[in-house]
């Protein structure tokens with residue numbers, strides 16, 4: 251029986267989907283103004299693993315993760331770079347794919363961009379105004395009126411007056427109440443804008459998730475997720491908007507709220523604004539992507555995880571131990587998996603750990619028990635060894651690890667020591683495939699970027715007249 255900790259009720263609850271066998275999940279995505287850092291990676295690796303487990307559990311999953319491609323940070327960065335917000339956002343979206351794909355994060359079913367859904371956001375705001383939950387200020391902003399929500403603070407336990415900050419004091423003159431938040435922002439001169447009933451402007455941040463999740467998943471969602479930094483104000487405001495717009499209760503909006511613990515560096519959230527971040531790109535120059543993924547899942551998903559070289563090195567050792575157990579066994583992952591039921595014991599232990607609010611560290615410990623049994627079977631019982639190896643790989647794949655050939659992985663880590671390459675063969679092929687597609691679509695910038703990246707790590711590409719590319723180590 252699957253139990254998940256629900257931030258709304260603050261307890262572990264037995265999970266039951268709204269519709270039998272199907273799950274609708276919405277996760278707040280990236281604001282695309284710069285490269286993704288390891289903090290973003292932690293949240294998305296965690297949700298990717300949760301999704302993989304839910305599928306293994308037998309659910310059909312509809313996963314939506316939005317892309318915030320217009321907001322203040324994007325506007326400021328675009329001005330600084332002397333490029334349009336559109337150009338900056340689409341560049342960063344391509345970079346985001348390169349970075350998240352390399353960590354073996356499967357893509358969501360839908361990744362709606364805010365700028366593609368302005369009309370439905372405007373309609374959502376209109377509904378809130380009609381229902382007297384929002385008002386237009388003299389300068390053309392639309393504000394959400396927190397006083398109209400009787401249970402504001404239900405998710406985060408924030409009291410209404412606690413939201414009163416210095417920033418709000420500055421806007422006091424035009425808001426009815428300093429705690430109210432913006433739904434539609436009037437465009438300043440030179441800023442990108444969309445035409446609305448309230449003038450030229452752009453949506454506020456919170457409203458995009460209410461409007462987009464409703465458009466893609468309907469009024470009632472099984473799971474809504476994000477980092478724990480989003481509980482307040484972002485998710486609190488989303489609850490206010492969605493429940494008021496649709497006249498529904500909090501629990502008929504989202505059944506389970508899942509929040510991930512922050513990746514920290516020097517005891518603070520890793521973030522751009524604190525300038526204490528490492529981009530995914532920087533890190534995979536130093537460690538292989540699978541080690542990074544392993545590291546990101548090495549603490550309970552709700553707890554903070556401390557970034558340190560030592561912690562990553564430990565992750566590398568653990569992964570090496572698992573790959574070494576698999577090494578030297580000639581097994582067929584599919585055949586051995588279905589031919590043999592003897593590993594039911596391990597599968598059920600693994601499932602129990604994951605059913606207990608996705609306890610990744612304890613799920614890892616089952617993989618180590620299997621590796622131990624496998625190391626013994628390798629000497630004594632080859633048939634059992636093959637079965638164990640297939641099951642170990644199968645369960646590890648649910649966590650998104652052990653997807654490489656042990657031979658390549660173990661050889662690869664030797665290369666890392668010699669600083670010769672920093673990508674697995676599988677990932678190199680993936681990048682080449684992406685580049686071939688980019689070339690087909692005449693996206694020359696992207697294709698050049700991939701080539702440059704591969705050259706940097708010592709891979710030489712040769713483009714054939716057929717459109718195919720062959721590669722070799724320099």
Ligand SMILES: Nc1ncnc2c1ncn2[C@@H]1O[C@H](COP(=O)(O)OP(=O)(O)OP(=O)(O)O)[C@@H](O)[C@H]1O
Nearest residue numbers: 279280281289290293476477512513520521522523
């Ligand atoms: N250090 C972190 N650890 C875990 N998750 C994080 C971290 N930083 C951001 N996230 C999560 O990544 C997702 C995308 O975040 P978003 O693009 O809004 O970044 P952000 O919080 O503004 O970070 P930054 O200010 O560094 O750009 C959110 O779910 C957010 O909670």
Ligand SMILES: [Zn+2]
Nearest residue numbers: 278279459484
């Ligand atoms: Zn959101």
